[in-house]
Amino acid sequence: MCTAARFQKVGRLLQRGSKPGAGGSIVVEGARKATGGKGRTRIVMTMAVFFGIYSTIAGRLVYLGFQNPDLSGGPQSRVTASRPDIVDRNGEVLATDIKTASLFAEPRRIVDADEAIEKLSTVLPEIDYEQTYNKLKSGAGFVWLQRQLTPKQQAD
Structure with a gap:
């Protein structure tokens, strides 16, 4: 049931x-x-x-x-410390750190390569005309013309 x-x-x-x-x-x-x-x-x-x-x-x-931009950190300026001199036990300098400038060009922006080489040869007489002309006509975005310029060359 x-x-x-x-x-x-x-x-x-x-x-x-x-x-x-x-x-x-x-x-x-x-x-x-x-x-x-x-x-x-x-x-x-x-x-x-x-x-x-x-x-x-x-x-x-x-x-x-929306913070105040003055309060934000923003990009910090890079401060590079110079290296100390390398000296021997008598205090004579064996090696030192010398900062030098270099000369570069942007060939795409140069209109007249011959005129640019003429002006450069007044400051840098040892510059090779043929090699510099080929660099300036290469069409590259960036080329080195000379490294480690002397202070006199930098001033000119």
Whole structure:
């Protein structure tokens, strides 16, 4: 008697959940509520946490972007320390650090290579005309003309 009542109860549940024209599929009531509710809550909570984190980062970036530019660090000027002299045990200088300048050209910007070489030869008489002409006509963006200029050459 007890088993018959159970079968009747299960039969009624299956009939309530079945839909006409559904191809004989059986839907059990409460199955979606039992599993889908927790998963949906977890997804919403995860999305809320990520939204909060990204909102905090975005807010901080906006805040830092509107700061007073005088207070911001900005690019620091590079200060290069000179190397100390190398001396022997008597204090005689064996080696020292000498900063020198170099001369370069941007061939793409030079209109008349012959005129440029004429003006350079007044300051640098040892310059090779043929080699310098080829460098200035190369069409490269940057070429070295002479390295380690003397202070007199720099002044001229």
